[in-house]
Amino acid sequence: MRNLLFLIIVLVLAFIGIFIGSVMNTNYKAIESNNSSDLYKGTPLTIAIIGDTPNVKEEQVTFHEIKLSEVINIPKNKYNAVFIMEEYLGEAAHKKYRDAYQSLEVPVFFVRSKASHMPFINMENQISYEKYEDRVNDTQDFITGLWYPKSKEEFKTFRFGYRVENDEFQRDNVQGVYSSVFKKIESTLQ
Template sequence: MKKILLLIAIVLILAGCSSKHTPDPNEKIESPEFKSYNGDQLRIGLIGEPPTIKEKNLIKFTSLELNQLDSSKYDAIFIMKEYLEQAAEDKYANVYRSTSIPFFFIQSKKSFIPFITKEISYRDADEFKDQTYATGFLQQNKEEYQSWGYGLYNDTVSEINIKDVYSRIFSTIESIKNGKEK
């Protein structure tokens, strides 16, 4: 009987020490103070609706159609969530691999692989194991490319966390534009 009581006590103690924390809906969660992008003005081609950003005076979005992806008038091109499957069609793979500006696939859970690989459709591509809100791709030369993944703070979808992702993307674009990113 003592062994059963001891076992029950241990189970109750361990259950009370669980690392899972259910947040109180009234509890305010503190976010760090995120840096805004404050570099050069950027010209970004946009497939889809423009995102809500903090840096409205520094970022100029221009709406494009998917058949306009190879434009060199832009510092980068964003492809928004609602166009990802279409943007991963085989006919666009060579564009991503031959253009000298970065592409950012917003809210893609599939990385950049289905966009640059003709043999893999967006639907069939594996999903990221980690939480990534946006992924970027730049073909640097015939043999080398660079990619980026941008996650949300604490994997939490919120307006402030999404705006932070865009600010970090803008900093990456500026680094590429100014030749600092290799």
């Protein structure tokens, strides 16, 4: 009975967190296109990446590979954003990293997170990435993001979805999704 009550409380808190995140924060859906005019053409960006560097067409975007442990001590103004690739998401949800995301002041993007951004937010009674992954099973969004602007009390979330064509998600070409993420990163610099 006690375990059931605990599970119910955790679920209610998770849904409240999702609801508050949806209402209070900016969500952004990307629409993918192969049109070269949709590519990011803004200012040069430097992005820290944990995992393999994605194939992108934008030459003004530079990726610097770092280890997940380096997220804790990233110097201010070194990177415009951080990307964490799918194979590191479980570890990236640990508390020490959730604390680091809150102090970065740049957006952190989670590529192919089936748990959305939920396991990467500091909340009481936080559950593991794997448990969120089982509950949320987000297959619509290719990239989700989290950003704590200078105020550590508030955060913004981002969602960049796969293109839908003929009522099916197009998962084979994600260039447009990355271009939309780069545009969002540039908007956070202002």
